[in-house]
Amino acid sequence: MTVAASVFPIYDLVRRVAGPDADVVLLQEGSATNAEAAGLARVGVMVGLGLDPWMQKALEAAAPAGKPPKILKVGDHVPTLTTTGKPFDDGTSAAGGSTVDPHVWLDPQRASVMTKAIGEELARADATHAAAYRRRADELSDALDSLDKEVETQTSAWKTRGFATREPDYGYFADRYHLHAAPAAPAAPGAVPTVTLDAVGGGPDLDSYEKLIRHDVGVLAAALR
Numbered sequence: 001m002t003v004a005a006s007v008f009p010i011y012d013l014v015r016r017v018a019g020p021d022a023d024v025v026l027l028q029e030g031s032a033t034n035a036e037a038a039g040l041a042r043v044g045v046m047v048g049l050g051l052d053p054w055m056q057k058a059l060e061a062a063a064p065a066g067k068p069p070k071i072l073k074v075g076d077h078v079p080t081l082t083t084t085g086k087p088f089d090d091g092t093s094a095a096g097g098s099t100v101d102p103h104v105w106l107d108p109q110r111a112s113v114m115t116k117a118i119g120e121e122l123a124r125a126d127a128t129h130a131a132a133y134r135r136r137a138d139e140l141s142d143a144l145d146s147l148d149k150e151v152e153t154q155t156s157a158w159k160t161r162g163f164a165t166r167e168p169d170y171g172y173f174a175d176r177y178h179l180h181a182a183p184a185a186p187a188a189p190g191a192v193p194t195v196t197l198d199a200v201g202g203g204p205d206l207d208s209y210e211k212l213i214r215h216d217v218g219v220l221a222a223a224l225r
Contacts, residue, residue, distance in 0.1 A: 001021070001022040001023070001042050001043070001122075001125060001126045002022065002023045002024075002025065002037070002040040002041045002042060003018060003022050003023070003024045003025070003041060003042070003043045003044070003045060003122065003125075004024075004025050004026075004027050004037060004038060004041040004043070004044045004045070004055070004059060004069075005024060005025070005026055005027070005044075005045045005046070006026075006027055006029075006044075006045070006046040006047060006051075006052040006055040007026075007047060007051075007052065007105075007200055008026060008200050008201050008202030008212075009105040009111075009200065009201060009209050009212060010045055010046070010047060010074060010105060010114075011024065011026040011045075011202075012201075012207075012208055012209045013105075013111065013114065013115050013118060013140065013209060014045050014118055014122075016136065016140050017115060017118045017119050017122060017133055017136050017137045017140060018122060018133070018136075019132060019133075019136050021126065021129040021132055021133065022122060022126065022129075023040075025037040025040075025041070026202075027055055027058065029052070029054045029055075030054075034058050034062075035058075035062050036062075038058045038059050038061075038062035038063075039062035039063065039064070041059055041062075041063075041069045042069055042070065042125055042126075043069055043070045043071075043072065043121060043122065043125045044056065044059045044069050044070070044071045044072070045072045045074060045118060045121070046071065046072070046073055046074070047073065047074060047075045047102050047104065047105070048073030048074065048075040048076055048102070049073070049075035049076075049080060049100045049101075049102035049104070050099070050100065050102055051075070051102035051103075056071055059071070070121065070124070070125055072117065072118065072121040074104070074105075074114040074117055074118065075100075075102060075104050077113055077114055077117040078104050078110040078113050078114060079110075080100045080101065080104065081100070081101045081171045081172060081175060082099060082100060082101060083099050083100070083101045083171070101169075101171045101172065103169040103170070103171070103172055103199055104172055105172075105209070106169065106170060106172045106173040106199060106213075106216075107172040107173060107175070107176040108144045108145075108147045108148035108151065108176070108213060109144075109145075109148050109176060110172065110176075111144050111209065112141045112144040112145055112148070113141075115137050115140050115141045115144060116137055116138075116141055118137060119133045119134045119136065119137025119138070120134070120137075143210075144209070147210055147213060147214075148176075151177065151213065151214075151217055152176075152177060154217055154221060155177040155178075155179065155217070155220075156177075156178075157225075158179075158220075158221070158224040158225060159224070159225065160192070160193065160223075160224040160225075161178065161179050161180055161224070162179065162180040162181075162182060162192040163179065163180075163181060163182070163192050163193050163194070163195055163220060163223060163224060164181075164182045164183060164184045164191070164192050164193065164194040164195070165181060165182075165183075165184055165194065165195055165196070165197050166183075166184040166194075166196065167196075167197055167198075167199055169197075169199040170197065170199070173216070179220075180192075193223035193224060195219050195220060195223050196219070197216045197219055197220070198212060198215060198216060200212075201215070
């Protein structure tokens with residue numbers, strides 16, 4: 001069975017739940033290499049919440065006639081935040097409106113819940129290996145719960161609770177660990193530290209979900225201690 005995913009953090013969760021029982025591919029928006037992989041996929045795992053609609057279109061367009069892939073939108077399985085208001089206000093809605101923030105994976109607690117949903121979706125699509133998918137999902141969920149406790153212990157000791165970032169993606173992380181994320185602005189006396197974080201990872205040094213989260217925690221720790 002081939003499974004497609006849309007962004008690296010979700011891809012990493014999917015491939016670890018899949019283990020040796022499914023081939024997992026990372027699709028990239030606009031890539032010419034998507035068509036072949038998309039045509040093989042029996043399951044597509046995407047974030048949803050307006051982040052990656054291109055993926056569902058690509059999978060459905062490439063699917064054999066009458067055999068559309070199953071689509072799992074992991075963002076539908078967790079509570080969501082908006083991009084306006086606390087803890088992150090991107091300043092784009094002067095009229096007071098808001099949109100859903102799709103960067104749900106940046107909270108390990110939500111990632112743990114999404115992992116269980118991935119395990120169930122793969123189990124439904126491939127009953128032969130259902131028990132193995134569920135077992136690996138449980139193991140990964142436990143690992144993410146441990147990561148969450150680790151990060152909570154570190155962040156609770158920070159004296160500075162606010163930070164600014166040019167990447168408007170950190171509302172879920174800030175909400176989970178009782179921080180305040182603000183949009184980056186020109187430096188001013190008393191301004192909160194401005195940091196450069198990575199929301200997606202996937203590079204040689206950030207090739208797992210845990211490495212991505214720990215990298216950003218390390219960057220923030222250096223600025224907020």
